[in-house]
Amino acid sequence: MPWLMLAGAIALEVIATVTLRGTAEALRPLPVMVVIAGYLGSFTLMAMALRTLNVGVVYAIWSGVGTAGVAAAGALLYGERLNLTAIAGIALIVLGVVITASSGATTHG
Known part of the structure; x- marks a missing residue:
């Protein structure tokens, strides 16, 4: 379940960031709300994943796959x-994420 939460966090972060690009010319209410909701949802799901997974691994995967x-x-x-x-x-970032995720340092304790 924590891996699904992390996947959801990544998806929401990508949606929010791509939508943010769409607000470059004008700050329209709907895209701004999508950006805010996307980042809020992303951080919420990432925090939930961190109940089980290590912060370094979660952040590496979230930022790398998100990028x-x-x-x-x-x-x-x-x-x-x-x-x-x-x-x-980008390929090197993805390779780094794969190595980090397979390092065995994926759970607390």
């Missing part, structure tokens, strides 16, 4: 370009 997800969503939704260097950097 990759936002970069991919930005490319798909906003036509943002990812050059080879950016793709390699």
Whole structure:
């Protein structure tokens, strides 16, 4: 269950961040509410996951997968370009997340 909460936290963080990009030109109420609700939900789910999982692992996975997800969503939704260097950097982040998650340091105690 904590891994599902972490996955939900990541999904909400990606949604909030991508929506934040959409508010760059004008602060419309609905997108702003999506951003606030997304980050609030993300932090709430992450806090719940931290009841069982180690903070270093949770944060590494949340930030790493979130970074990759936002970069991919930005490319798909906003036509943002990812050059080879950016793709390699994202791949290294994902590799680091995989190594961290498989390190055995995933639960309290």
